Every structure is written in C-alpha cells, then in structure tokens.
Amino acid sequence: MSFQSCKYLMLRKNLKFISIFLMLFCFLGKAQTEQDLEGISDSLLTNLQKFYSEIYETSEQTLSGIYKIHKNIDTYNVKEQVAIYLVLIDFQIAEGLYDEAIINCHISHNMAKENGFAYETVLSNYYLASAYGQNYEYDKSFELFKSLAQLINDSNYEYLAILSEIEMAWFYEIIGKYRDALDIKLKIVKTKGDFLKKRWDPVYYNQFLDMSNLYNELGIKDSTYYYRDFYKQTIKDYPETSAEHYFLIKNEANISFNERDYSKAIDKYRAFNNWYFARLKDYDSPTIINKSKAHIALGEVDSALNNLNLIKSRPMFLKEQKYISPDFYKLYIDIYKKKGEDDLRKEYEQKYYQALETYNSFKFNTLDNLYDIDKQRIQIENANAANDYKSTLNYLWIALGAIVMCFIGFVLWKQKREKKKFDALMQRTENKTPLKTSLEPCTNTTEIKDEKVEALIHQIKELEEQGFFLKQKTTLHNTAKKLKTNTSYLSTIINNNLDTTFSAFVNDIRIDYIINELKTNKQLRSYSVKAIAEEIGYKSADSFSKYFKQSTGLSPSTFIKNINKKG
Incomplete structure (x- = not known):
C-alpha cells in the first residue's frame, strides 16, 4: 500500500x-x-x-x-x-x-x-x-x-x-534567513499550487499565512496584510479547524508586535499560548520570547520574567537551549538590570555570550547544509533537464542556445561584480581602513570600566602588531595563557569591546594582513592558496578561502588575478 x-x-x-x-x-x-x-x-x-x-x-x-x-x-x-x-x-x-x-x-x-x-x-x-x-x-x-x-x-x-x-x-x-524561506514558499505556490489545490490540500493555503509571517519579519507591511487576507479568503473553501483560527491569532500578534502595539500583541499571544498549552501541554518559545519583549517595552518586568521562566520549565528546553535565540538570555540581562540584581545580570551576560557563539556556529553549519541540499537538487534538476533535451533535437538547440546566452551573461555579470568588489576592497586598503578589527568600545554591550581591561586591550594590540595572530598555534586558550589571564575573561573582553567573537577577531586580522601583503608583495601572489593560508596561520586552504570570501566577497584566487591585471 x-x-x-x-x-x-x-x-x-x-x-x-x-x-x-x-x-x-x-x-x-x-x-x-x-x-x-x-x-x-x-x-x-x-x-x-x-x-x-x-x-x-x-x-x-x-x-x-x-x-x-x-x-x-x-x-x-x-x-x-x-x-x-x-x-x-x-x-x-x-x-x-x-x-x-x-x-x-x-x-x-x-x-x-x-x-x-x-x-x-x-x-x-x-x-x-x-x-x-x-x-x-x-x-x-x-x-x-x-x-x-x-x-x-x-x-x-x-x-x-x-x-x-x-x-x-x-x-x-x-x-533568520527569511528571504530564502520566502523564496521557497513563493516557488511552491507558483509551481505546485494547482497540484495541491486538486488534492484539496491544506498545505496549499498554509503557504499564504507563512508568507504573511515572513513578510512581517522582513518589515514589508503591504505584503504582510495582503497574504494574511488572502489566507483568510482561501480557507473558506476548506474544513475549518481550531488550529487555523489560533494560527491567525498568532500572525496578528506578530503584526501588532512589529507595529509596537504591545498591549494588543500581549493579549493575542496569551490567547494563542493558552490554546497551545491546552492542546499540547507545552509552550511555544518564539511567541513567549516576543511576549516577554512586549512586557518589557511596557515596563512590566515581573511579567516578562515569569514568561521566560515558562520556557526554562519545558521538558524540551535541555535540547532546545543549544539552538535558542540569544535574545532569550539578552532579555534576562535587561530584566535583572532593571531590577538592580547585578549578580544575576552578570551570570546571564556570560550565558548570553556563550549562546551567541553557539548560535552563530549553528547558523553557519545550517547554511552549509542547506546550500549542499540546494546544490544537490539543482544538479539533479539540471541532469534530468539535459536528458529531456536530448529527446528532441530542436529543444536541445534551444536549450544549448539559452545556456550559452545565460553563461555569457553570467560571466559578464560576474566579472563586473568582482571588479566592483575588488575596486572597493582596494580603496579600503589604500585608505588603510580595517575591515572589521577595531578596538573601539561597542556601545551596544555592557561597558567594562577597569584599568585591567585597558591594559589587556593594549596587550592584545601589541600581540597583533607582533604577528602573534598569524600563527597556527593561536587559540583562545594559548592567547589567554600568553596574556596571563583566563579564557572566559578574555572572551568577555573581546565580546564587549569588539562586538565579535575571538575566532572572528583573529580571522579579520589575518584577512586584513594578507590583503595588504598580496597588494605589495608580487612574489607572494605566485604562492598556492594553500601556501598563503599556512603563511597566516590557517591549517587548510578551504578554511582560509571560505573566510576570505565571506569577508571580501571574492575568492583569494580572484583577488590575486585582479591585482596582477592591475599591474
């Protein structure tokens, strides 16, 4: 069967x-x-x-x-x-x-x-x-x-x-990749809508409410309301369930929250979560977090704290906390700061920075997996399309012509884009403006006023000037040992003063250094990517290439090719 x-x-x-x-x-x-x-x-x-x-x-x-x-x-x-x-x-x-x-x-x-x-x-x-x-x-x-x-x-x-x-x-x-999620939803409705409608399938109409939620996250108000209303109209043709009613309430709560109508958002979040708990004996973390934010915005600190504690009471929290939004811990910081409970505030600051690193790593790994899946599907689609084209000579020529035109257009577009990025990058290096590494304090984080901190920042700058961060042995542990401090304290200082993680700080130093070296050192440009990577402390060419492209928008080989062309 x-x-x-x-x-x-x-x-x-x-x-x-x-x-x-x-x-x-x-x-x-x-x-x-x-x-x-x-x-x-x-x-x-x-x-x-x-x-x-x-x-x-x-x-x-x-x-x-x-x-x-x-x-x-x-x-x-x-x-x-x-x-x-x-x-x-x-x-x-x-x-x-x-x-x-x-x-x-x-x-x-x-x-x-x-x-x-x-x-x-x-x-x-x-x-x-x-x-x-x-x-x-x-x-x-x-x-x-x-x-x-x-x-x-x-x-x-x-x-x-x-x-x-x-x-x-x-x-x-x-x-948080709402645009990518929205593209998938739009594609499903466009290419599979008729198939789903013939099946009388609720998968079809749920895409419209999803799109309303995604447009709301992107701050596109007109589309948010358009797809919400389209959803309301569409579900009239389907058997009604309580789930549809309460998901609409959740959507309206999110819209009210983004429009800063916090009292209305709280009422709707409450209605949704009461139904949710009655049905599942559980709590929905994202809506609880938004509800807590709304309470804080209204000065209702105790209500916000009680809501956050509901999330921690969930049996699934032990599994969820590895991937939960760092906003969860940031809210605790705000609450305990308002309540004047410094010990708890400091405790949650540490948890926040740890959660931020974990979440960023999870986000990066998730993107890698999603791109792998997308690439695999594209390869399969292209392979099947190629086989279909072979069945008819006319379609084959049409396809080949289209591919050639697309390829030429892509190459020209890619060259233009790479040149634009290269020119912008060269301009930044000529002005000696660092890409990301700045030791100016970040106004978004808790300010740490301590002479020891200033001394430590000075020592970090000295290590940078000595080329310490260009060595493969550079790890958080070794750096802390070099500076005669502990890893937790060093990580906190970097987070507070750079608004970044230790690994991102080191990578930015290395990329800034190698950009300037490649610009002035013609012999270095003849090295392999692997040799260049090892020169600045990377263990593999892949990790260097990935971070170089992430930081500059160009691959190392493309950057070198453009420098050589410039002469």
Whole structure:
C-alpha cells in the first residue's frame, strides 16, 4: 500500500501538533494503482482511517486507539504492519513523542525496504527526517533530506518533495534567513499550487499565512496584510479547524508586535499560548520570547520574567537551549538590570555570550547544509533537464542556445561584480581602513570600566602588531595563557569591546594582513592558496578561502588575478 496521511504540520517551528483532516490515503503518481492496496484488509483500512476523522475528542484517545492496534501487530501481514507503524509514527510526531517516533521510523523503514515497498520506504525516511528536526537533531535531519533530494523529479514522490521543500524553508526561517524561506514558499505556490489545490490540500493555503509571517519579519507591511487576507479568503473553501483560527491569532500578534502595539500583541499571544498549552501541554518559545519583549517595552518586568521562566520549565528546553535565540538570555540581562540584581545580570551576560557563539556556529553549519541540499537538487534538476533535451533535437538547440546566452551573461555579470568588489576592497586598503578589527568600545554591550581591561586591550594590540595572530598555534586558550589571564575573561573582553567573537577577531586580522601583503608583495601572489593560508596561520586552504570570501566577497584566487591585471 502506497499512502500518505493527509495532514499538514501547521505548527511548524517547535510546534508538535499536526492538524487532522478528512482523508487517510493520498495516492501519488500514475504508478500507484489498486495493486497498492493488495494485502490490506478493509477492516484495517477502516480502523486506520477513523484516527483521521473527528470521532476522538483528544489526542490521548487517538494514540490510545492506535496503541491498541499496535499491541496486536503480529496478527497482521507485513504490509499491514508497515501501515500501522506509519500511522503510529504520524501521531507520535504530532504529539511530540519524537524519541518513540524515531525508533518506529527505523523499524518501518527496514520492514518496507526488505519487502520492496518503495513508497513506504521513502515515507519512513521523510518521517524520520522530520522527527530528527523536531527533536533538535539537525545534522541527522539534513542527511536524510539530502537523500530525499534525489527524488525531487520523480512524480511518484511529488507530494513528499513539496513537504521536504517546506521543511527546508523552516530551517531557513529558524536561522533568520527569511528571504530564502520566502523564496521557497513563493516557488511552491507558483509551481505546485494547482497540484495541491486538486488534492484539496491544506498545505496549499498554509503557504499564504507563512508568507504573511515572513513578510512581517522582513518589515514589508503591504505584503504582510495582503497574504494574511488572502489566507483568510482561501480557507473558506476548506474544513475549518481550531488550529487555523489560533494560527491567525498568532500572525496578528506578530503584526501588532512589529507595529509596537504591545498591549494588543500581549493579549493575542496569551490567547494563542493558552490554546497551545491546552492542546499540547507545552509552550511555544518564539511567541513567549516576543511576549516577554512586549512586557518589557511596557515596563512590566515581573511579567516578562515569569514568561521566560515558562520556557526554562519545558521538558524540551535541555535540547532546545543549544539552538535558542540569544535574545532569550539578552532579555534576562535587561530584566535583572532593571531590577538592580547585578549578580544575576552578570551570570546571564556570560550565558548570553556563550549562546551567541553557539548560535552563530549553528547558523553557519545550517547554511552549509542547506546550500549542499540546494546544490544537490539543482544538479539533479539540471541532469534530468539535459536528458529531456536530448529527446528532441530542436529543444536541445534551444536549450544549448539559452545556456550559452545565460553563461555569457553570467560571466559578464560576474566579472563586473568582482571588479566592483575588488575596486572597493582596494580603496579600503589604500585608505588603510580595517575591515572589521577595531578596538573601539561597542556601545551596544555592557561597558567594562577597569584599568585591567585597558591594559589587556593594549596587550592584545601589541600581540597583533607582533604577528602573534598569524600563527597556527593561536587559540583562545594559548592567547589567554600568553596574556596571563583566563579564557572566559578574555572572551568577555573581546565580546564587549569588539562586538565579535575571538575566532572572528583573529580571522579579520589575518584577512586584513594578507590583503595588504598580496597588494605589495608580487612574489607572494605566485604562492598556492594553500601556501598563503599556512603563511597566516590557517591549517587548510578551504578554511582560509571560505573566510576570505565571506569577508571580501571574492575568492583569494580572484583577488590575486585582479591585482596582477592591475599591474
């Protein structure tokens, strides 16, 4: 049996509730026929389908009913067993039982693969990737989504490909890449809208509310209201659920918050979270954080503190805190500063800086994974497109002509862009303006007034002038040892006075140094990228090239090529 439960993860982000809709099985593609149902008894189909109807008032009743069937799973044939596992997994993910769902995903995947059930094998992987993502095991989730990318152009898995795209948009959203997330949503509506509408699928109309939220984050007011109203109009054609009503309230709360109507935002956040807790016995961290910000804006410090403490009380907080927004800890700093509790303020300052480093590392790794997945999908699409073009000579010539024109246009555009970046970079180096490394105090952070601090900053500057940061042995530990201080204190000084991390500070020094050296030292330009990297303390050419491009917008080889052209 090839099937996909017709439900949509409306409460994306950290939410664990999947809205319940009317149909159980959605057959995808021309390859699925009545043969897919062979081996599945009518009585089991009826029993499974009832879990997606409205006969159960609570999720506990639903899971209890599924567990009763699962308890006697050995009495069913293999195909039926796989079906039971997949329905169980669906609801376990819906209720936040991720560890149990992950175990059952492995069981169903192995059973389906061993018995040649192709669609169920892929569906198990999709559920597993989703469960890993909701369980904050992002690396494992990315690996599975990379494998799912291989199926992007297979019509049998078109629906799962769409859901996978939505998951990728979610990952972009949680690291603040709202424009990238929005591009995915717009693409889904444009290219897959008709497919989803024919299925009478809520995935379609939920994209409009998502786009309203994303435009709101980007501060584009007209589009925020346009897609919110479009969502309201569209859902009239679909069965109404309480989830839709409360997600609309959450959207309106976010809009009110961005418009600084904090009292209205608080009321709507309260209504949403009361429903959320009643349904899931949990709290939604992003809305609680925004609600706390609104309370602080209104001077309601104790209310803000009580809300933040709700997040810490969540069972999932131990997993979530590694990826939670640093704003969470920043709010504690603001609260304890207003309350005059300096010891707690200092404690949360340390947590804030640690969270900032962890979050930035997570954001960078997430982007790497997302770009890998995007690159893989583009390669697959291009490969399939190339095969299609070969079938008709006319289409082949058209495609080749288009590719050549695009390539020429791309090369010219790239050259122009690189020249512009190079000229700007050379101008900065001629004016001897550092890229990022400045020891001027940052007005955004807590000011540390201490003669020891000034002395330490002076010592750091001396180390910079001595070329200490151009050595491979330069680590936070070794630098602290060199300066006869501890790593925590040194890290805090750099964070407060540079508004950056130690690693970013060192990298900026190295890039500034090598830009000027390459400009004046013709012999150095003949070195390999690896040799240049080792010259300034990098252990690999890849890490040097990555940071050089991140800092300048150009690769080292492109920068050297432009310098040589300039003569």
